[in-house]
Amino acid sequence: MRRLKAGVIGTGFIGVCHMEAIRRIGFAELVAITDINYELAKRRAEEYYVPKCYKTIDELLADDEIDVIHNCTPNNLHMEINEKIIKAGKHVFSEKPLARNSEESERLLQILKDNKNIVHGVNFNYRMNPLVQEIKNKVKANEIGKPILVHGSYLQDWLLFDTDYNWRIDPEICGPSRCIADIGTHWMDAVQTVTGAKIIDVCADLFTAIPKRKKPKEVVETFGVSKSMEYEEIEVKTEDYGAVLFKMDNGVRGVFYVSQVSAGRKCYLNFEIDGTKSSIYWNQETPDYMWMGYRDKDNSIVMRNPNFMTPEARQYTYLAAGHPEGWNDALKNNIYSFYKFIIDGKSLDKDTPDFATFQDGHYLIKLTEAILKSNEIRQWVKV
Ligand SMILES: NC(=O)c1ccc[n+]([C@@H]2O[C@H](COP(=O)([O-])OP(=O)(O)OC[C@H]3O[C@@H](n4cnc5c(N)ncnc54)[C@H](O)[C@@H]3O)[C@@H](O)[C@H]2O)c1
Incomplete structure (x- = not known):
């Protein structure tokens, strides 16, 4: 069975939760991470045995092996980075809120109109x-x-x-x-x-x-x-x-x-x-x-x-x-549901997902x- 290859941008509080969740999904594989704080990213890569640790987002986006990118950066970077991910032809799983304001989030919806093959999700994990x-x-x-x-x-x-x-x-x-x-x-x-x-x-x-x-x-x-x-x-x-x-x-x-x-x-x-x-x-x-x-x-x-x-x-x-099952399990379920949607070949044009999309965001x-x-x-x- 094919495994979806993942990259994570931002390895702070929530970035690590995403990394661990990806690791819990059999048909997903965490292959690369990056953070503006390169020392932090390197520490995370060593601790979690992540094969590739990039210095910049552009290097991660250019990695042909990667299918899905998680945006775990602060809110002011959500629009800009999500846009880059979409334009790089990768599926995008963004942290919430989707952007700082509706002008920014509307822009993302416009860009998605020309990129209908991209699966997009927002981490409303509860x-x-x-x-x-x-x-x-x-x-x-x-x-x-x-x-x-x-x-x-x-x-x-x-x-x-x-x-x-x-x-x-x-x-x-x-x-x-x-x-x-x-x-x-x-x-x-x-x-x-x-x-x-x-x-x-x-x-x-x-x-x-x-x-x-x-x-x-x-x-x-x-x-x-x-x-x-x-x-x-x-x-x-x-x-x-x-x-x-x-x-x-x-x-x-x-x-x-x-x-x-x-x-x-x-x-x-x-x-x-x-x-x-x-x-x-x-x-x-x-x-x-x-x-x-x-x-x-x-x-x-x-x-x-x-x-x-x-x-x-x-x-x-x-x-x-x-x-007990709790917070981390719900987050994993959300990310699992996103990856399952992709691996099952579903499309946001035809199928209704359980996870929140950019429209919901x-x-x-x-x-x-x-x-x-x-x-x-x-x-x-x-x-
Ligand atoms: N879904 C949830 O329950 C949940 C919980 C916490 C945070 N969040 C969301 O996750 C996002 C991040 O929050 P956090 O608490 O993890 O913040 P954080 O400050 O702990 O982590 C953010 C990370 O992004 C990195 N970063 C900043 N600028 C960058 C850039 N240009 N390129 C690459 N990396 C960059 C920082 O160095 C830091 O490591 C926020 O949007 C927040 O709302 C969601």
């Missing part, structure tokens, strides 16, 4: 947790009745102190939104996936809880803590918190809030779907469990068990019950922009 897939199928099968409400949050604490700093604070690199674009898009993607509906109308309140931060002279890794005593004080222009009321195209009403300044919360993405018969709740920090709520009988907490899952969701679960940017607009004008905004 949709690929086995229980998220299970909830999607339960909702589809009408098990909770007609969905009425959706609510939840995504909370983190790694930017709580004014000494916490990362490239995400800089709008030039991150884009005009931080909390919504960085983690709110994950929440919206997960909820759109399980309900099979789109958010079309939003009313938002955003807040910068820490208006001034101490930017250290050294680079601070994602989720890292700066030990530097040398810093410059900067004004923060993006939100630490956001709350959004929304309407979906199937009539469902919802609300969510996101924060990067909630002490004790690390990767607290959770949602509840309330239907006319029952409710389902899931939290990615306890990913092997879901809560089922009833009006007319006892509530229950269900542990992931492949033996009793729907066939559609079962394809994304591997371990027997009681052997573009829509989530339009949603982010509608949320920014709503916060600015203090009114509901249609997407």
Whole structure:
């Protein structure tokens, strides 16, 4: 059987997760990596026994052996590098958000029109947790009745102190939104996936809880803590918190809030779907469990068990019950689904994938922009 050859650009926090995920797929082979920090890339290549470590992106793009390229760089480089990957004739799996704004993501969609053979994906990984897939199928099968409400949050604490700093604070690199674009898009993607509906109308309140931060002279890794005593004080222009009321195209009403300044919360993405018969709740920090709520009988907490899952969701679960599957497994499922789509010879023109495409990524940017607009004008905004 043919193996798809992969290259990874950017070997920071998420780049390594992609490298490990590719290694877990039998019909994929990680052949090359690159990073602007060549020392880091070399260390990663040695540690993971990656055969080729390139000094530049252009060298990696010119490697004829490579079929698929992962873009794991900061947001300001997503459009430029994704464009180069497409034009090099490689399939592209990009980190989220797809770009900094919809002008950039729209440009990518235009370029794809002339490159229809390219398979494109965006790493909205939470949709690929086995229980998220299970909830999607339960909702589809009408098990909770007609969905009425959706609510939840995504909370983190790694930017709580004014000494916490990362490239995400800089709008030039991150884009005009931080909390919504960085983690709110994950929440919206997960909820759109399980309900099979789109958010079309939003009313938002955003807040910068820490208006001034101490930017250290050294680079601070994602989720890292700066030990530097040398810093410059900067004004923060993006939100630490956001709350959004929304309407979906199937009539469902919802609300969510996101924060990067909630002490004790690390990767607290959770949602509840309330239907006319029952409710389902899931939290990615306890990913092997879901809560089922009833009006007319006892509530229950269900542990992931492949033996009793729907066939559609079962394809994304591997371990027997009681052997937890979590964040890394969902990310692997997403990347697996992308590679399987390619190896099966499917086309985005004809087939609907389980992973998020560049069109989905573009829509989530339009949603982010509608949320920014709503916060600015203090009114509901249609997407
Ligand atoms: N899907 C998820 O759950 C998830 C989680 C974390 C990050 N992300 C996304 O992944 C992207 C990277 O985030 P991160 O946390 O890994 O950041 P990071 O800072 O840890 O890593 C980024 C890497 O890109 C490298 N880089 C920068 N400019 C480059 C260039 N011109 N050429 C090659 N390499 C370059 C940096 O040296 C660094 O090693 C972001 O867009 C972020 O939103 C997604």
